[in-house]
Amino acid sequence: MATFRRISGICRQGVLLLDDVLTSGRTLLACRDALQDAGVNRLYYAVVAR
DSSP, rough: OOOOOOTTTSSOOOOOEEEOOOOOSHHHHHHHHHHHHOOOOOOOEEEEEE
């Protein structure tokens, strides 16, 4: 079950999604889905450690 919710009025130009540690990638994908559902047109990812 996802713990993320839709955010109204989010920037529609682009969002940088920063994750501190990438293990399975499920958190990153859940965030991506929520942001896309909220209308984000461009989404960029960055991960600090693996």
